Amino acid sequence: AMYSFMVFMLLVFSVLLFLLFSPLFFLFTLPNSHTYRSSPHPSSPHSPPAVINLTQEQLMSWKTDGLIILRKAMPEHLMKRINTGAADLEVNGTVQCKIAYYNGPPTFHKYSHFCHWPDKVHDYFRDALYLSPMAHVASQLMGGGSVRVFDTFTMGSTADVTLSKRWHSDYALFTGVNRCDNGLIMWMPMRQTSYQAANGMIFARGSHKAHLRAIQDGTWSKYSKSVSGLLALLGLYKDLGDSHQMVAPTLEPGDVVIFSKCTIHSSSGVNTMNIPRHAMQMRFFTDPQTLERGIHTPYPEMGDKFTTKSKFLTGSKYPRIWPETLPEEDAVRAGGHMFLTKMEWISHLVKYPDHLLVTSVAAWAEYFGVFHPDHVVYAYIVRMEEIIGII
Secondary structure (H helix, E strand, O other): OHHHHHHHHHHHHHHHHHHHHHHHHHHOOOOOOOOOOOOOOOOOOOOOOOOOOOOHHHHHHHHHHOEEEEOOOOOHHHHHHHHHHHHHHHHOOOHHHHHHHOOOOOOOOOOOEEEEOHHHHOHHHHHHHHOOOHHHHHHHHOOOOOEEEEEEEEEEEOOOOOOOOOOEOOHHHOOOOOOOOOEEEEEEEOOOOEOHHHOOEEEEOOHHHHHHHHHHOOHHHHHOOOHHHHHHHHHHHHHHHHOOOEEOOOEOEOEEEEEEOOOOEEEOOOOOOOOOEEEEEEEEEEOOOEOOOOOOOOOOOOOOOOOOOOOEOOOOOOOEEEOOOOHHHHHHHHOOOOOOOHHHHHHHHOOOHHHHHHHHHHHHHHHOOOOOOOOHHHHHHHHHHHHOOOO
């Protein structure tokens, strides 16, 4: 009887484990990328256009508020390209894009479409980086020096979805620790106007300064070394978000809101207009920067396949884009799409079993509408799992 019970429990455990990880398993049935649409890589070395010169007033607003808004900054022909590219990636799933739900923060499962590094696997997103004036703008906001691409995102949610309001910053994901002036994010709506009442972006004006003080006085470090600490960090973010003036811009396609990696921001948590939301992000950092991240244990991301062996972030994964690109980095992307093979992904992800567990649980919790990482029950469960060594 005991043997039968153990077999039964093993079977139940196996079924639950399969159900938990089945979405991750099935994405490996997709192709790595699609090559049906392409454009020529810019000649190398390439210098992006420098057609937007920021005013002293804009630079002062950046320092004071931690964000600025540029109207119609993205050229119309490039907006058409990234919209075409996003539609391609939505319709034709790939491992490289779908795995983005599992190799970063476990908070994006409400998005019907989500792709990390679309510029690596679709030429139109690469064009948006190289042919737009955004790299030059990034350099102006970060001291006027050399700039590299940290990463890009494209994401979309359907009209019936309300994205959660969760105040946060992107400092933990960036390198260039202990500073807030060496990394930034550019967010742009793609298909529809972005409104506060339609999952629009909201920002806590000037919160980057309070965030920097929390880094410098040691508050940040006590949170950043464990999963339970990162959950507790959400409380700090909420306090910072709620204690600063909220900015909720209306953004047309072509507009770009730029904010510091330390600026507290969120989706509005409101979609009374019942319209979809589609956006692209570009993230840039000053060159050079060492490999150290703001978070104690970095997410799996893409590994180091396209990086060089150096103490600094270099290589075609983080290409230099301003003042001009480097031929040796351009050659990699010019040779075709950049992705990990399925076996490379598997070999890489199995090094992060605790992360895969957390993000797989988060995916199902989001599906059933019970994912509330700032809730005290989640904090207690995570802390117990840390004590017994599950994560």
